[in-house]
Amino acid sequence: MKKILMKVINKEISLFELLISYLIFFITKKKIIIGSKTKIVNKKNIILNKGSILKVGTGDFGITTKDELTLININKNGKFIINGNVGIGRGTRIIVGENAILTIGNNTSITGLSKIICYKKNNYR
Incomplete structure (x- = not known):
């Protein structure tokens, strides 16, 4: 929790972004945490198996900024x-x-700025 609050204080993520992420979590009961600009198309097709957490744009990566859009x-x-x-x-x-x-x-x-394109069936473990 302290680490997340420091991100807000350091303006890496806005308090608004943080509140929206947690609001979505409590409403949908899905554990998707969004920490920077993110666009998800067909969010209903994301399947989080039991105990799973998806964190999008929450970590620091040297050459990215908080303004980078994750798609x-x-x-x-x-x-x-x-x-x-x-x-x-x-x-x-x-x-x-x-x-x-x-x-x-x-x-x-x-890591930030990665590209994954899947047209059949791919597994990353």
Whole structure:
């Protein structure tokens, strides 16, 4: 908690962004924490298995700024499955194609400015 408050104090994330993330968590009961500018297309196609947490844009990465947009685009009938604790850095682009399945496993960290494009079935553990 202290680490998150320091991010607000240092203006790495706004208090508004933090409050919205936690509000979404309590309303949806999904554990998706968003720490910087993020656009998620078809959020309903993100599957968080029991005990899973998805953190998007919450960590520092030397060459990114809090203004970097992170994009997660899940096309029609695509699935983005989270199995455990997963972090996605600022400025990352993830595209899941039609009928594709992207599975990411426990303790996976995707650094900022990464690109993942999935058109069939990919597993990262």
